[in-house]
Amino acid sequence: MSRQDISAFRSELLQAGYVADAELGSALWLVSRLERPLLLEGDAGVGKTEIAKALAKVLGTQLIRLQCYEGLDVNSAVYEWNYQHQLLAIRSQEGSANSDTAIFDPKYLLERPLLAAIQSDKAPVLLIDEIDRSDEEFEAFLLEVLSDFQVSIPELGTIEAKSRPRVILTSNGTRQLSDALRRRCLYHYVDYPSFDKELKILRTRLPEVNVALARQIVGFVQDLRKVDLVKRPGIAETLDWAAALLQFGLDKLDADPEVLRSTLVCLLKTREDIERLEDFELERLVARAV
Amino acid sequence: MSDVAEILDPQIPDNLSQRLLGFVHQARANGFRVGVSEQLLVQNSIALIDPFSERELRSLLRLILCSEKRDWNRFDELFDSYWHGERSRRQVHTAGGSGSALKLATEKSEDSDRTASNSNQGDANEGAGDSDGTGEGYQDGASRSTSIEKVDFGRITDPEEMRRIELIVERMALDMRKRLSRRKKVSKKQGAVDLRRTLRRSLATGGEPITLLRKQVRKRQPRLLLILDVSRSMSMYSFLLLRFARGIARCFRDVAVFAFHTQIVPITDALRQTSLVRVRNSLAMLGSGWSGGTRIGESLAQFNERYGNWVNSRTLTCVVSDGYDTGDLDALQQSLHQLKQRGRNLLWVNPLWKREGFTPEAKGMKIAMDYADQVAGAHNIETLRALGPHFTRLA
Numbered sequence: 001m002s003r004q005d006i007s008a009f010r011s012e013l014l015q016a017g018y019v020a021d022a023e024l025g026s027a028l029w030l031v032s033r034l035e036r037p038l039l040l041e042g043d044a045g046v047g048k049t050e051i052a053k054a055l056a057k058v059l060g061t062q063l064i065r066l067q068c069y070e071g072l073d074v075n076s077a078v079y080e081w082n083y084q085h086q087l088l089a090i091r092s093q094e095g096s097a098n099s100d101t102a103i104f105d106p107k108y109l110l111e112r113p114l115l116a117a118i119q120s121d122k123a124p125v126l127l128i129d130e131i132d133r134s135d136e137e138f139e140a141f142l143l144e145v146l147s148d149f150q151v152s153i154p155e156l157g158t159i160e161a162k163s164r165p166r167v168i169l170t171s172n173g174t175r176q177l178s179d180a181l182r183r184r185c186l187y188h189y190v191d192y193p194s195f196d197k198e199l200k201i202l203r204t205r206l207p208e209v210n211v212a213l214a215r216q217i218v219g220f221v222q223d224l225r226k227v228d229l230v231k232r233p234g235i236a237e238t239l240d241w242a243a244a245l246l247q248f249g250l251d252k253l254d255a256d257p258e259v260l261r262s263t264l265v266c267l268l269k270t271r272e273d274i275e276r277l278e279d280f281e282l283e284r285l286v287a288r289a290v
Numbered sequence: 291m292s293d294v295a296e297i298l299d300p301q302i303p304d305n306l307s308q309r310l311l312g313f314v315h316q317a318r319a320n321g322f323r324v325g326v327s328e329q330l331l332v333q334n335s336i337a338l339i340d341p342f343s344e345r346e347l348r349s350l351l352r353l354i355l356c357s358e359k360r361d362w363n364r365f366d367e368l369f370d371s372y373w374h375g376e377r378s379r380r381q382v383h384t385a386g387g388s389g390s391a392l393k394l395a396t397e398k399s400e401d402s403d404r405t406a407s408n409s410n411q412g413d414a415n416e417g418a419g420d421s422d423g424t425g426e427g428y429q430d431g432a433s434r435s436t437s438i439e440k441v442d443f444g445r446i447t448d449p450e451e452m453r454r455i456e457l458i459v460e461r462m463a464l465d466m467r468k469r470l471s472r473r474k475k476v477s478k479k480q481g482a483v484d485l486r487r488t489l490r491r492s493l494a495t496g497g498e499p500i501t502l503l504r505k506q507v508r509k510r511q512p513r514l515l516l517i518l519d520v521s522r523s524m525s526m527y528s529f530l531l532l533r534f535a536r537g538i539a540r541c542f543r544d545v546a547v548f549a550f551h552t553q554i555v556p557i558t559d560a561l562r563q564t565s566l567v568r569v570r571n572s573l574a575m576l577g578s579g580w581s582g583g584t585r586i587g588e589s590l591a592q593f594n595e596r597y598g599n600w601v602n603s604r605t606l607t608c609v610v611s612d613g614y615d616t617g618d619l620d621a622l623q624q625s626l627h628q629l630k631q632r633g634r635n636l637l638w639v640n641p642l643w644k645r646e647g648f649t650p651e652a653k654g655m656k657i658a659m660d661y662a663d664q665v666a667g668a669h670n671i672e673t674l675r676a677l678g679p680h681f682t683r684l685a
Binding site: 006022023026027030031033034036038039041070075081083086087090091094103179182183185186187188189228230 | 323325327328331335338339345346349350352353354356357358359361362363485486489492493496497499543559568571
């Protein structure tokens with residue numbers, strides 16, 4: 001029974017524009033049932049964020065995204081009081097008889113992503129992006145939210161979740177996450193895609209690229225990843241590059257070396273990498289791919 | 291673990307849940323971060339899948355039991371050896387509880403004992419030498435971890451042991467961050483206005499924010515500068531110290547690591563790469579002269595010239611070197627003086643410092659002692675661990 005469920009789920013993901021392999025497909029399927037957060041790790045550009053988007057599409061629900069950064073605090077992640085309105089409210093009550101109206105009222109509360117996620121009626125997909133960039137204090141705070149799905153606001157009390165959001169966390173591994181957080185989460189490592197998978201992704205996203213060129217593009221990028229680069233190209237880069245080649249009207253990689261070289265900016269994002277890929281290396285890669 | 295077994299779904303056949311329990315134990319013994327809650331999750335979620343489909347079982351267990359890339363990579367091996375290795379009685383176990391590389395060992399006896407959970411008991415207890423006993427899933431054993439503390443890095447020949455030590459060392463560096471960032475201090479300067487508290491206070495004055503409350507600035511992490519000597523006289527220690535540096539480079543934001551023998555090379559970016567193989571490759575590219583002669587003075591002078599601006603008043607500089615210098619001693623004196631002036635503090639780590647019978651004979655070391663705020667050793671785990679307090683004190 002469950003096997004059909006999973007394969008149906010995978011084809012739904014495919015319709016949402018995401019090519020998931022069997023492993024990831026069943027992982028996502030399980031996440032939507034186990035009600036545990038899923039921690040996705042992998043290099044930048046392997047499509048971690050896309051997974052959350054596709055999941056939201058398949059479940060027909062809202063995607064709420066919290067982008068983490070150094071210094072992210074409760075005020076910008078959970079809630080903030082609307083001070084201007086509160087001040088106005090105090091002023092407008094001055095001198096009037098019924099001056100006991102509370103200013104710590106939900107109507108003066110500004111929802112930030114985490115609060116919004118537990119307040120919505122239909123369980124949304126909550127994407128906590130690049131958790132490794134946030135501070136340790138915030139990580140600890142997040143643990144509390146993720147285990148109980150409730151938020152305490154001193155002035156209002158505890159706000160319970162109306163629905164349990166499906167939580168997806170992503171990390172690029174720029175710093176170690178705490179053991180406690182890791183243990184709260186299910187785990188999936190997203191690797192660079194295999195040739196077949198990447199070809200499928202390219203064909204799904206850019207159907208106007210012809211099959212022969214698509215094979216060459218994917219073959220080239222797969223080989224390029226083996227070169228010692230500072231920043232290896234991800235799937236997003238492959239797609240950008242394919243779109244660029246399409247714009248230039250190239251139908252074969254070896255058609256015009258000049259143009260090819262100029263489109264490499266889509267794949268290589270640092271000066272060292274562009275310099276490192278010398279002409280003969282480029283020719284070798286093209287020859288292999290064609 | 292019988293209490294767990296009692297509250298299981300009665301629909302699952304007994305022997306399957308026994309086997310699952312055995313697998314969870316096996317994973318824990320191999321350093322996976324698995325506690326009781328994961329165990330329960332496995333048992334409760336098994337009903338969601340078809341437990342007799344290997345693919346589904348594998349992906350469910352992988353999803354729940356893994357918690358980082360290292361686990362992810364060796365999961366298949368563990369899974370296969372447990373569920374398929376029954377006949378050959380091969381068992382996966384590692385020496386260290388914090389999980390070094392997998393090692394397959396053939397088990398001799400226990401033919402009579404077929405239940406998996408029993409045969410794994412011994413394994414779980416072996417998982418000693420755990421550097422962080424935080425998870426309730428960890429099994430601790432004291433004897434092993436104390437002996438490893440005192441082993442001189444230079445005397446380790448067993449690669450297995452080395453790998454274990456490398457892991458401990460890297461983990462220790464990660465813990466150091468907590469130590470440093472926990473320190474808080476009330477700033478004398480006043481920070482930004484804290485609207486929330488100000489507003490609260492203003493209620494007393496009818497909404498007129500008379501007293502402005504401010505956010506106190508928390509003391510920031512110090513900037514860390516690590517300069518490693520990778521010359522020949524240091525070769526016994528340099529790789530381990532690089533691992534230590536890697537741990538530090540990965541968890542501190544404001545850190546720079548340099549290596550030198552006859553000239554100075556920045557290696558922070560190389561250390562930050564996620565895969566150890568790539569780290570090794572990039573370091574190998576630093577190339578000729580690695581483990582060659584030492585010119586501390588010239589190298590430090592070079593540092594001051596090229597990267598000196600990076601050092602500011604919050605910087606804790608840590609030089610790791612034994613002080614054997616084949617170069618110009620005046621240069622050493624001068625450049626240390628400069629470093630000291632620019633930065634906050636200077637910590638000199640001489641790996642041999644605490645070794646028995648060591649006396650600072652090297653001229654370079656004598657100069658270093660004049661300038662360093664603190665000299666520390668690092669020839670075994672115990673002394674390396676003691677670096678933490680030094681860092682905290684000087685930062």
